Amino acid sequence: MVTIDQIQLPDFPLLLAPMEDVSDPPFRAVCKVNGADLMYTEFISSEGLIRDAIKSRRKLDIFEAERPVGIQIFGGDEEAMALSAKIVDTVNPDLLDINFGCPVKKVVSKGAGAGVLKDVDLMVRLTKAVVNSTKLPVTVKTRLGWDDNTINIDEVAERLQDVGIKALAIHGRTRCQMYKGVANWEPIARVKNNPRIHIPIFGNGDIDSPQKAVEYKNRYGVDGVMIGRAAIGYPWIFREIKHYIATGQMLAPPTVQERVDVIRRHLYTSVEWKGPVVGINEMRRHYANYLKGLPNIKEFRAKLVTLPDIASIDPVLDEIVTYYGGLELPRPEEYFYAGTCRG
Numbered sequence: 267m268v269t270i271d272q273i274q275l276p277d278f279p280l281l282l283a284p285m286e287d288v289s290d291p292p293f294r295a296v297c298k299v300n301g302a303d304l305m306y307t308e309f310i311s312s313e314g315l316i317r318d319a320i321k322s323r324r325k326l327d328i329f330e331a332e333r334p335v336g337i338q339i340f341g342g343d344e345e346a347m348a349l350s351a352k353i354v355d356t357v358n359p360d361l362l363d364i365n366f367g368c369p370v371k372k373v374v375s376k377g378a379g380a381g382v383l384k385d386v387d388l389m390v391r392l393t394k395a396v397v398n399s400t401k402l403p404v405t406v407k408t409r410l411g412w413d414d415n416t417i418n419i420d421e422v423a424e425r426l427q428d429v430g431i432k433a434l435a436i437h438g439r440t441r442c443q444m445y446k447g448v449a450n451w452e453p454i455a456r457v458k459n460n461p462r463i464h465i466p467i468f469g470n471g472d473i474d475s476p477q478k479a480v481e482y483k484n485r486y487g488v489d490g491v492m493i494g495r496a497a498i499g500y501p502w503i504f505r506e507i508k509h510y511i512a513t514g515q516m517l518a519p520p521t522v523q524e525r526v527d528v529i530r531r532h533l534y535t536s537v538e539w540k541g542p543v544v545g546i547n548e549m550r551r552h553y554a555n556y557l558k559g560l561p562n563i564k565e566f567r568a569k570l571v572t573l574p575d576i577a578s579i580d581p582v583l584d585e586i587v588t589y590y591g592g593l594e595l596p597r598p599e600e601y602f603y604a605g606t607c608r609g
């Protein structure tokens with residue numbers, strides 16, 4: 267068992283990574299039923315939260331069925347971070363996560379996200395401000411350092427633990443790497459093996475198959491892994507990894523019926539949470555991911571992305587199941603997509 271303060275997680279927990287524009291409640295719902303052990307919201311601007319911006323407030327929505335769930339905030343100002351931690355308290359998530367990993371210019375230039383990797387003292391002050399103003403367990407997600415010449419995760423881990431964080435998730439890239447190259451897990455293993463470190467250390471970066479999860483578990487000794495891009499359009503990755511760890515066997519890939527079941531759950535939750543117009547619209551970008559690899563899917567997809575409501579979409583989903591019947595699709599090997607790399 268792995269524990270984050272009072273939160274009890276199974277051995278080698280699988281975490282769904284926080285992802286802006288992706289890990290909203292409907293997406294989290296499909297990851298939860300497929301085995302994610304701990305999930306995070308999209309990152310929320312501390313400045314936005316205290317300004318009462320609708321977009322930021324909305325990201326605070328969490329549901330009982332998805333617990334344990336963490337709310338992630340970012341910002342470069344101690345007071346704003348402390349105040350927003352108090353706001354997060356009021357919605358009672360299981361934990362509060364600080365984002366010190368976001369590499370985008372807009373965030374970094376304000377000294378937030380991965381920007382603080384250049385100023386560890388500020389990072390420590392921001393963390394302290396949050397820890398002191400919330401009763402929730404505080405965790406951090408960050409990168410290895412600013413660039414290859416300034417990898418400082420060893421110091422960062424010790425100092426953040428000293429000011430009271432309860433777990434650390436490390437993405438094995440530097441800020442300057444953005445998403446290029448292969449994630450480097452050696453520094454993550456070094457942190458995990460540091461005898462001074464007693465909080466759980468979660469590894470993050472490039473996990474896209476059960477084999478890789480197990481290989482990295484054994485090679486780097488982390489307490490669990492956090493999965494981002496490979497879960498997009500493929501939430502079954504969580505159950506596949508669990509099955510592989512338990513049995514050493516690969517689980518069969520999802521059937522067409524299972525794909526459609528996940529689409530339905532995502533769609534229904536989306537409409538419930540966002541309302542009938544936005545819910546239907548925002549769901550449109552997900553169909554292609556869930557139906558990837560099905561031959562001749564174009565026509566069905568075209569219908570799904572134009573139909574206006576659940577009543578008209580539901581019969582098309584039924585048609586897809588009937589049309590493809592028991593067709594078995596191999597597991598997709600390539601999930602990663604370019605262009606939207608933010609954390």
Ligand SMILES: Cc1cc2nc3c(=O)[nH]c(=O)nc-3n(C[C@H](O)[C@H](O)[C@H](O)COP(=O)(O)O)c2cc1C
Nearest residue numbers: 283284285286308309437471472493494495608609
């Ligand atoms: C679309 C997208 C949005 C992201 N948004 C966030 C975010 O809000 N907060 C965060 O800490 N990381 C964010 N990230 C980074 C991921 O949490 C994760 O660290 C990264 O994708 C590497 O893990 P992976 O190789 O499993 O995808 C985002 C990544 C993507 C692809």
